[in-house]
Amino acid sequence: MPATVSGVSSRRETALTRVFTRDAAGSLTLARGLRLLHAFRVGVISLTNAELARRTQLPRPTVSRLTQSLVEAGFLDYDVDERSYRLSALFLSLSDAYQQAHPTSHVAQPLMRQLAEKQRLNAGLARPNDLDMVYLATERWGRDSVSQVRRVTAGTRVPMEQTATGLSHLASLNDAALDHLVPRLAQRSGVTEAAVRASVLRCTRQMARQGYCTAEFMPDHLFAVATTLVSADDQTYSLSISFSCERERVPAELRRHAMYLKKLKRDILAASARP
Template identity: 40%
Template sequence: MAAGVSTRALTRDTGTFVRSTPGSQSLERGLQLLRAFRRGVGVLTNAELADRTGLPRPTVSRLMRSLVDAGFLAYDGQQKGYRLTAACLSLALSYRSSQRALEKALPLMRQVAQGRLVNVGLAVADQLEMVYLDSVRLSRPGLLRRICPGSRIPIASTSLGCAFLAGMQQPARLALLAQLERQHGAAWPRLKRGVDTALQAIRKSGYCIAQWQAGMAAVAAPLHMPGGGLYALNVSFPSASPVLDDSIAAHAGLLLALVDDIRKAWDSDTL
């Protein structure tokens, strides 16, 4: 950092958070413990938390005491573990209510899902995973349901993850790819080939395709919000393997039209 340049000014000018003061390692570790709680996980013991986070057991015990005292976790004496408290729900609701971009996009997503009997999802990256902000799905003809926001999926093997990578600035993308390489180890060369193919497809056609789950295919595209926010949008649909070219073209057209409609809705309002 150049001498005399304010980190606040750098944050403003670059759009990337910059501070010269060191962070708190204890706080970072405490937040890492909170991240260990995922959908479907009610109670975690100290041993399970240590295994999930890689933190030493004494460190976990000390930090869990602080998280309980602060009201973010409660100890379950019957199951001898910890569970999240309502304080975490309040944070989630605060985040969700602040997403005006999603409020603009969701009616358009619902309209496409209902009209074409497909699934439509909007997601962002959180560390090494994609997190759904919302999704509109048709589990069977005539029944509309939305999966719970907060569902997580991998980055490297999904269309949403690759679309988000494609939308990132190159320095940030390279840094995330390096983290993914460390995470996946020996499996990375195979995954990287798929990522490279997806990035090339987005540069050429504006979307990529993936079959992460058996019987389903998904096309996805990056979606930039006015002001710099980045999302990934997908349309998923039942499909055999390999996916027929006509089916890809039809759903890709649907996706790109939806991207355009959402961008217009965002541009028409100050978010």
């Protein structure tokens, strides 16, 4: 948690910096319980207490007490035969509630599909979550092998500091927000803070100059352009397009796909504004 500015209340600082800040510490027990839930990712069907302890680095007795509480609260289901835990159907209800609260994804999906299918590219709409970007809507129509095989759908997480989607978001943040995120992003990626800031600065300059930023998610294979938009629900989203091409064609293809991106952004904003 970032330090508060002297003489300014934490709530006031939150309003000024746009970074959530409180003077008092949060609930450690709740934070540990949420760490258990974060251990469930795509491909993980169920986890035992021992597996959860290993994944979260929490003591087994602590994990046992937390999983009991999470089962009683309806967040986890217990598999008697396997003696393991699974995410409950409650998460599908929470997902539905989230989608209803963010209608922009429903507006964007058909527009993204129309463009992606026609031009044979990939399009995505995402929101930040801690150090990652989470896709709310995606369309995968790229002809390359990676686009056809790599699973990217609503709910997929991608690293903020390594993708055009995430860098466009970082480029939109103020200094206080970056000061909060950059050290953690650098630590996770195993690079220096200066390296992360250099990437963000490059994208910030691109956004100011041309309205979008670029990145290579998979060097020499998958290239992307991304921008941000503030929709009618007053939320900021990252909108991206990715494609594959030969290295010598990259500059021209980036410009061409940037035109698609800007038009898609205009179409989404126009559709979102309709009653």
